[in-house]
Amino acid sequence: MDNFLQKGSYMDCGMFIQSIMLSAVEHGLATCPQAALGEYPDIVREELSYAEDKLLLCGMALGYEDKSEIVNSYRTPRKELDNMVRYFS
Ligand SMILES: Cc1cc2nc3c(=O)[nH]c(=O)nc-3n(C[C@H](O)[C@H](O)[C@H](O)COP(=O)(O)O)c2cc1C
Known part of the structure; x- marks a missing residue:
C-alpha cells in the first residue's frame, strides 16, 4: 500500500485481500494470509525490491x-x- 494512505485504505486493502482469497477458492486454489511478513518489511524488500514508498x-x-x-x-x-456486531436502532 502507498505509505501516505490512511485508515480507510487499510479497509480497502483488507477487502481486496479477502476478494483474492475468495476468488482463489472459486478457482480450486487455497490461500493463507500472513500479516507477520509486515513485521519484517526490510527482509521482504531486500528479496522483492519493492519501492521505498510502499508499506x-x-x-x-x-x-x-x-x-x-x-x-x-x-x-x-x-x-x-x-x-x-453491535446493533443500534
Ligand atoms: C489478514 C490475515 C493475516 C493473517 N496473518 C497471519 C500470520 O501472519 N500468521 C499466522 O500464523 N496466521 C495468520 N493469519 C491466520 C491464518 O491465515 C488463518 O486465518 C488461520 O490459520 C485460521 O484459518 P481460518 O481463517 O480459515 O479459520 C492471518 C489471517 C488473516 C485473515
Whole structure:
C-alpha cells in the first residue's frame, strides 16, 4: 500500500485481500494470509525490491491445498455474529 494512505485504505486493502482469497477458492486454489511478513518489511524488500514508498501489509501463500496433510484439516471455531456486531436502532 502507498505509505501516505490512511485508515480507510487499510479497509480497502483488507477487502481486496479477502476478494483474492475468495476468488482463489472459486478457482480450486487455497490461500493463507500472513500479516507477520509486515513485521519484517526490510527482509521482504531486500528479496522483492519493492519501492521505498510502499508499506508492506501482508503476504499470502497461494497454492493447491494438500488435503492429506493433517495440518490442513484444522478448523478454527467461529463466534456467534452477536459477539462481533453491535446493533443500534
Ligand atoms: C489478514 C490475515 C493475516 C493473517 N496473518 C497471519 C500470520 O501472519 N500468521 C499466522 O500464523 N496466521 C495468520 N493469519 C491466520 C491464518 O491465515 C488463518 O486465518 C488461520 O490459520 C485460521 O484459518 P481460518 O481463517 O480459515 O479459520 C492471518 C489471517 C488473516 C485473515
